[in-house]
Amino acid sequence: MNPQEFLEKVKTLREEALAAFASAASADELEGARVRYLGSKGALGETSRLMGKLDKQERPEAGKALNELREMISSAFAGAGERLASAPEDGEMLDVTLPGRRVPVGSTHLITRTSREICAIFEKMGLTITEGPEVETDYYNFEALNFPKDHPSRDMQQSLFLEEGLLLRTHTSGVQIRTMEKTRPPVWIVVPGKTYRRDDDLTHSPMFNQIEGLVVDRGITMADLKGVLSEFARKFFSESTKIRLRPSFFPFTEPSAEVDIACVSCGGRGCRICKGSGWLEVLGCGMVDPALYAYVGYEREDVSGFAFGIGVDRMAMLKYRLDYIGRFYSGDTRCLRQFPG
Ligand code: DAH
Secondary structure, three states: OOHHHHHHHHHHHHHHHHHHHHHOOOHHHHHHHHHHHOOOOOHHHHHHHHHHHOOHHHHHHHHHHHHHHHHHHHHHHHHHHHHHHHOOOOOOOOOOOOOOOOOOOOOOOHHHHHHHHHHHHHHHOOOEEOOOOOEEEHHHHOHHHOOOOOOHHHHHHOOEEOOOOEEEOOOOOHHHHHHHHHOOOOEEEEEEEEEEOOOOOOOOOOEEEEEEEEEEEOOOOHHHHHHHHHHHHHHHOOOOOOEEEEEEEEOOEEEEEEEEEEOOOOOOOOOOOOOOOOEEEEEEEEEEOHHHHHHHOOOOOOOEEEEEEEEHHHHHHHHHOOOOOHHHHOOOOOOHHHOOO
16 A cells, blocks of 8 residues: 555545534434444544555654544544534424513512602602711711710610711711701701611611601791691501601600501501500601701791601501511512512
C-alpha cells in the first residue's frame, strides 16, 4: 500500500462515518454507528492497522491524518448524542393547542389600598396629603411634640433607635411639626406612612402604617374634630357606624381622646371581637396642645386645631376581618389574594 491509497481510505472513511452519525435517528442507530466506526473491531482501528504496511518515513503524515480522523469522528458521535437527547422522543410532539403558562399578575397591597382609601376620605374634606421621613430625629419624634426628655410617656413608644439622636419614627405625628415649621396656618394635612416599634404579636408588627391628621386654623373646636371623625367612620365602615370619644392622654394634644367605633361585627350588642363591650378602639385624637405652637413659632392666641392618628393595619384588619397582622407581611399570599386590588 502506498501513502496515496492510505489517504484515500481515510477520506472515504471520514465521509462515510460523518454521514452515518449525522443521519442516526435513534439511540440504537447511533450505537450501531459507534460500534462500526469507533468500536474495538471498527473501521478506525482497522485503518490504523494498515499503517503497518507503509514505509517508516511515510508513517508520520499518515498518523497525523488518522488522528484528525479520530477527532472528527469522536466529535461527530458526541454531537449526534446531544442532538438526539434534546430531540423529542418518537411520538412526542409539540402541542400548540395547550394553554400557555399564566404569568401571575400583581395587585395593590391591601394596606396600600386601605391607606389610599382613608386618605381619599379626608382629602374630600379638604385635607392635603403630606409626607415625612421614616428615619426621624429625637426632636421631631418626641421633643417638639411635647415629650420631655426622660418622661415616661416616651416609654409607651417602644422605639428603635439608630445612631445618636436618630430613630425609626414611632408615629407619623412628627410631620405635624415639620409641616407647621414650614407653613403658616391654615394647615389641613393628612400624613400616611410607615412607622416602627419594638412590638411583635398577633396584632402588632415592628413595621406598621399610620395616617396622621392635623387641622390648625381659626376657630377650630372639638366639635369639628368629632364631626370629621364621625364622617370618616361612616365613609370607611358604613353609613350607620357610630363613634364615641373617651378621655385619654397624649403629650401633644390637650384634651386628648381615644375614639371607639361601634363593633363592626355585632353592631354594639357585644361579641367576641369587641370582648363584650360593643365598642372597638380605633384611633387617638385631641386638640393640639398650644405648647406645640411655641415650637413652630405660631401665635397661640390666633389659632386652634385638632389632630388624630389612625393605625392603618388595624383599620384593614377590622374592615376585612383579619385575625393576624402577619397576614399583611408574610410571603404567603394566599390570604391577601382574596382581596385583589
Ligand atoms: N401618635 C399617636 C400614636 O402613635 C397617635 C395619635 C394620637 C396621633 C393622638 C395624634 C393624636 O395626632 O392627636 O400612638
